[in-house]
Amino acid sequence: MNAPVLISATSDLLALKTQWLRRLEVERQASPQTIDAYERDVRQFLTFFAGYQGRPAAPADLADLKPAEFRAFLAERRRDGAGARSLGRHLSGVRSFIRHLEREGLASGAGAASMRAPKRPKSLPRPLSVPDALAVTEEAGAGASEPWIAARNVAVLTLLYGCGLRISEALNLPGDALADPSARSMTITGKGNKQRLVPLLPAVLEAVAAYRRLCPYQLAADGPLFRGARGGQLAPGIIQREMQRLRGYLGLPDSATPHALRHSFATHLLAKGGDLRAIQDLLGHASLSSTQVYTGIEGGRLLQIYDDAHPRARRGAA
Known part of the structure; x- marks a missing residue:
């Protein structure tokens, strides 16, 4: 016997979600990957919320969400194995949807805005992804x-x-x-x-x-x-x-x-095949070594760039 399918939200709330995703696509020109990720985040939140209150979520249920409800959602996602990065993205997606409801006069975003995303583990200074x-x-x-x-x-x-x-x-x-x-x-x-x-x-x-x-x-x-x-x-x-x-x-x-x-x-340009010397010029660095440090290039990678680019660096060159 198949388990009953959980209906996470009422039809009017699902219609608002569709409207929000369309707004992301048309007005914000969000990428398909971003839209897919945000849709998944909100779907997971609505599924959690439906289980939390024992019935499908309706627009009125999201009108004045408290930080405790967001914390409960993140705690469940953490139990499912989500790391700090994923939890932060989940919260970002849900916040975006709540802001949409707020613009429509259907919710207050105060609870979502007061939430801080889980802190990621400290690491050495590095570029953002x-x-x-x-x-x-x-x-x-x-x-x-x-x-x-x-x-x-x-x-x-x-x-x-x-x-x-x-x-x-x-x-x-x-x-x-x-x-x-x-x-x-x-x-x-x-x-x-x-x-x-x-x-x-x-x-x-x-x-x-x-x-x-x-x-x-x-x-x-x-x-x-x-x-x-x-x-x-x-x-x-x-x-x-x-x-x-x-x-x-x-x-x-x-x-x-x-x-x-x-x-x-600098790092994202280099990762897409940008020329190290051109990146040096774009950054305004006096020396290539500054650019190497700036972009986080390891010494071996820098030598490989020289080997690939300099005509006298090829094996057997006169």
Whole structure:
């Protein structure tokens, strides 16, 4: 005799879930992999919640969830073998769905927002994974006091990851920077007044354009691009605190700092076959050894790059 199939949610709640997934696809342009992962996270949460209360979950059941209910869900997932990384992603997916319900006027996101993801084991400083780096740029600004501040935080962190900038380089950009939507590169003045050309991704231009549209201050060439709440130049500590919030929100390690996004930019380029010398130029490093350390390349890997690239390095070369 087959076991009865557990109905995890009422039809109206499932319809809201479908609406949310469509919103992720169309408005947020989330990847199919992200949508699949988030759908699985929420499905598991609704299945847990249905078992928790002994009946299918309805929209009203999610209207005012408490932290204890999220903790119970994570505890069950941990018993099933989920690690800290998976638990953090589960929480991120459920939070996204609750925020959707909140936008529809059907729930309060306070309980979800107050939850900190399980801390991952401490490790040596390292770049973020590709999913974690993308999650940082997607989740930045959540819960900000004003929409323009949320857009500002997204723009700054997208610049750090999308262009490999130092935080000081991003915050010192003048008010007329990145104003041309057709621009494909920009000149950055780094340490020692050394200039370099940095390509611009569409995602970077879109994030900055969204911030420009919402920013209440005039962004003139003789002032800074990124402003603090009172209109002055944005302080690095504000972005550092935003990354600290995101570490708790997404369950990232302590090594996930604004500077780690620059590491991530270089490492992810290299992993996709980027040329080490070109990455050195993009980062503005004076020596290749700095780039080696920055991207976490082991000595053997660096020698292999030289062996593959230099014509005199081939065995038997004259």
